[in-house]
Amino acid sequence: MPALDTLARLKLSQWHRLGWLLPWLALTVSLSVTYLVWNSERQNVQKDLQADFDFRVREIHSRLEGRMMAYEQILRARVRCSCHRIR
Numbered sequence: 001m002p003a004l005d006t007l008a009r010l011k012l013s014q015w016h017r018l019g020w021l022l023p024w025l026a027l028t029v030s031l032s033v034t035y036l037v038w039n040s041e042r043q044n045v046q047k048d049l050q051a052d053f054d055f056r057v058r059e060i061h062s063r064l065e066g067r068m069m070a071y072e073q074i075l076r077a078r079v080r081c082s083c084h085r086i087r
Helices: 002-086
Strands: none
Touching: none
């Protein structure tokens, strides 16, 4: 029976060590998963912001180009008008 008692103590000692290790393991896994999810979401938000920025840049570029074309037409019309007056 003493051999069983020693074996039981050894198993209890192993469980005791595992009892200290298990919370740290759970903490490490939880923090790792949290970091991976956070990083993934951060990258998604960054991609969305970049897409929104790119859209706005294209929109502003298009509007400026339209304004410049309108100003160019006005200037050409005035040049033609002034040429007719000179003659």
